[in-house]
Amino acid sequence: MGWFFIRGYAILVYLFMFLPVAVVVLLSFNASQFGSFPMTGFSFRWFVELAQNDAILRAFRTSVVLGLLTAVISTTLGVLASLALVRYRVPGANVVSTLLIAPILVPEVVLAVALLLFLNVLGINKSFALLLFGHVIFTLPFVILVVQARLVSIRRDVEEAAMSLGASPMQTFFQITLPLMLPAVLAGGLFAFTISFDDITGTLFWKPGGVETVPTQIFAMLRNSISPEINALGTVMIVMTVGLPLLGAALARQLSRKGG
Amino acid sequence: MSSVTLRNVVKRFHKFTAVHETNLEIPEGAFVTLLGPSGCGKTTNLRMIAGLLDPTEGEILIGGRRVNDVPIHKRNLGIVFQNYALFPHKTVAENVAFGLRYRDVPKADVAARVQAALDLVQLPDVGERYPKALSGGQQQRIALARAIVIEPDVLLLDEPLSALDANLREDMRVELKRIQDKIGVTTVFVTHDQSEALAMSDRIVVMSAGRIEQTGSPEEVYNNPASEFVAQFLGASNMLEARCTGTDAGGATLEAEPFGQVAVPAEKAQRLGGPGAAQLVLRAEKLLVMPAAEMPEGMITAPARIETVDYQGQTVRYFLRLGERQLQAINMIDERPFEQGAEVRVGFRPKDASALPMETA
Numbered sequence: 135m136g137w138f139f140i141r142g143y144a145i146l147v148y149l150f151m152f153l154p155v156a157v158v159v160l161l162s163f164n165a166s167q168f169g170s171f172p173m174t175g176f177s178f179r180w181f182v183e184l185a186q187n188d189a190i191l192r193a194f195r196t197s198v199v200l201g202l203l204t205a206v207i208s209t210t211l212g213v214l215a216s217l218a219l220v221r222y223r224v225p226g227a228n229v230v231s232t233l234l235i236a237p238i239l240v241p242e243v244v245l246a247v248a249l250l251l252f253l254n255v256l257g258i259n260k261s262f263a264l265l266l267f268g269h270v271i272f273t274l275p276f277v278i279l280v281v282q283a284r285l286v287s288i289r290r291d292v293e294e295a296a297m298s299l300g301a302s303p304m305q306t307f308f309q310i311t312l313p314l315m316l317p318a319v320l321a322g323g324l325f326a327f328t329i330s331f332d333d334i335t336g337t338l339f340w341k342p343g344g345v346e347t348v349p350t351q352i353f354a355m356l357r358n359s360i361s362p363e364i365n366a367l368g369t370v371m372i373v374m375t376v377g378l379p380l381l382g383a384a385l386a387r388q389l390s391r392k393g394g
Numbered sequence: 395m396s397s398v399t400l401r402n403v404v405k406r407f408h409k410f411t412a413v414h415e416t417n418l419e420i421p422e423g424a425f426v427t428l429l430g431p432s433g434c435g436k437t438t439n440l441r442m443i444a445g446l447l448d449p450t451e452g453e454i455l456i457g458g459r460r461v462n463d464v465p466i467h468k469r470n471l472g473i474v475f476q477n478y479a480l481f482p483h484k485t486v487a488e489n490v491a492f493g494l495r496y497r498d499v500p501k502a503d504v505a506a507r508v509q510a511a512l513d514l515v516q517l518p519d520v521g522e523r524y525p526k527a528l529s530g531g532q533q534q535r536i537a538l539a540r541a542i543v544i545e546p547d548v549l550l551l552d553e554p555l556s557a558l559d560a561n562l563r564e565d566m567r568v569e570l571k572r573i574q575d576k577i578g579v580t581t582v583f584v585t586h587d588q589s590e591a592l593a594m595s596d597r598i599v600v601m602s603a604g605r606i607e608q609t610g611s612p613e614e615v616y617n618n619p620a621s622e623f624v625a626q627f628l629g630a631s632n633m634l635e636a637r638c639t640g641t642d643a644g645g646a647t648l649e650a651e652p653f654g655q656v657a658v659p660a661e662k663a664q665r666l667g668g669p670g671a672a673q674l675v676l677r678a679e680k681l682l683v684m685p686a687a688e689m690p691e692g693m694i695t696a697p698a699r700i701e702t703v704d705y706q707g708q709t710v711r712y713f714l715r716l717g718e719r720q721l722q723a724i725n726m727i728d729e730r731p732f733e734q735g736a737e738v739r740v741g742f743r744p745k746d747a748s749a750l751p752m753e754t755a
């Protein structure tokens with residue numbers, strides 16, 4: 135009896151969360167002018183219009199470039215930081231670790247405002263580089279958490295064995311450590327990309343005038359009207375931010391099946 | 395192949411001294427075992443030889459060359475770890491070939507040398523597999539093949555058999571010794587298992603609390619322990635309080651209750667300074683438990699009562715009560731062991747006894 139209620143309640147919660155998403159996806163294929171029910175037919179016309187909308191295409195390009203750069207920089211820094219924290223006894227490792235993870239715990243608005251104020255004090259203007267910087271700070275903790283967890287599970291004696299056989303510390307890293315933590319590195323990079331691609335709060339604060347990412351573009355379009363194009367764009371976003379991690383997970387599983 | 399020398403080596407972790415001033419000479423081609431209880435500093439010594447730890451003081455020489463400042467990857471050592479430490483993302487053949495890529499081995503020779511190493515460890519057909527498709531014993535053989543294929547100057551093994559189950563461990567022990575004999579590489583073996591040490595080593599270095607207690611051949615450390623610690627650690631020994639009443643060229647005379655006078659041969663009494671307080675060391679395996687009537691000639695005997703019988707199949711361990719004292723005896727079983735509470739005689743040959751000065755600490 136109790137179970138029945140719990141199950142029913144859970145289903146309601148999921149409906150509440152996912153129904154709007156489903157509606158957006160459904161309506162993006164609606165042939166009608168208006169982004170609402172009833173649907174009048176199935177069509178790809180909003181996707182086609184999307185592909186012809188310069189502002190959206192520009193925003194899309196910005197988001198992809200920003201996401202890729204964020205992923206590359208965050209992953210590189212994250213791997214280096216994890217190595218330092220896990221493999222070498224850096225003085226104050228605990229403090230550094232907490233500081234690096236902190237951006238997850240601080241509300242994003244606070245972080246966004248803080249960075250902006252800080253740069254104002256320094257007299258630095260908003261720029262794409264600043265936006266990138268903000269995204270890196272914001273995604274770095276996720277990369278570190280994922281990579282660190284993996285690195286801890288890589289036995290030190292495997293690396294020691296490689297060195298005893300003649301590999302320098304650098305060769306050991308590229309021959310042994312990196313391949314063994316590759317799934318985590320890829321996962322971290324994907325995380326960073328999707329988080330960056332999705333982000334709106336920080337981006338609104340940090341972006342220089344005239345630059346729009348996909349989320350800020352949607353935000354701007356919403357102020358005018360709820361056009362069916364937005365539904366189509368939403369669907370694309372969902373496919374990217376849900377599909378990419380799933381793809382990544384499948385890839386990682388494939389990789390670790392080969393290795394161990 | 396090279397000798398290894400530790401000269402006044404000390405290792406401290408912060409304030410804790412893991413290895414006290416240690417001097418050790420490992421001759422070229424020898425199989426030397428570091429033996430001691432957990433935490434006595436065996437691994438620390440091995441890791442300093444390997445270059446995985448820096449000694450706090452002193453110097454380490456390999457082949458007569460000081461290597462304190464030579465990093466591990468330039469020392470040309472083969473190391474076998476307790477948990478195999480194979481590279482999980484490489485095939486067995488790639489694992490074994492790993493060390494060759496950092497040496498000037500022509501591509502054409504690599505495959506042949508890998509195959510020769512796999513043959514040597516009697517796993518010629520597993521080259522294409524990944525390590526996790528091998529059993530523990532097989533993985534340890536591959537780890538050994540990977541370490542010796544580079545023709546190391548020194549082979550270092552840190553408890554390589556302890557992750558294996560008992561039967562496999564015995565097989566691997568024989569196997570390891572066979573391979574070491576065949577390639578003749580200087581080998582430093584770390585274990586806390588005395589039977590492993592006795593069976594495999596040319597020399598045993600018995601350690602306790604960061605210090606070397608005794609260095610010698612297996613027979614020496616077994617039959618003529620240098621300290622109470624060594625006597626107790628290598629099998630069970632009975633330590634009897636005694637008085638030395640005189641020494642001469644033939645040996646020392648000890649007075650030990652309840653056996654009376656015991657003439658200990660000279661080579662087993664050389665650590666005695668002279669008359670005074672001493673300890674008589676009687677190995678449990680050298681104490682014979684018999685009915686009074688059957689005790690052979692020439693034994694030094696005393697009456698005893700059997701308190702506990704610990705049956706072990708081929709052998710039996712008796713805990714014997716002799717007045718105040720309790721002694722342990724391990725005997726082969728002839729027909730059936732004595733019952734608990736039986737009144738017997740316990741005896742030993744004087745040449746099986748050894749003598750130590752009374753320890754002051």
Ligand SMILES: Nc1ncnc2c1ncn2[C@@H]1O[C@H](COP(=O)(O)OP(=O)(O)OP(=O)(O)O)[C@@H](O)[C@H]1O
Pocket residue numbers: 407410412430431432433434435436437438439586
């Ligand atoms: N990195 C370290 N920091 C602090 N203390 C250490 C460190 N490594 C070892 N020790 C200490 O040094 C002592 C010797 O350790 P070591 O690992 O050499 O022992 P061991 O003889 O190999 O023991 P076991 O048989 O358990 O492997 C131990 O008391 C250990 O706690």
Ligand SMILES: [Mg+2]
Pocket residue numbers: 436437438552
């Ligand atoms: Mg150890």
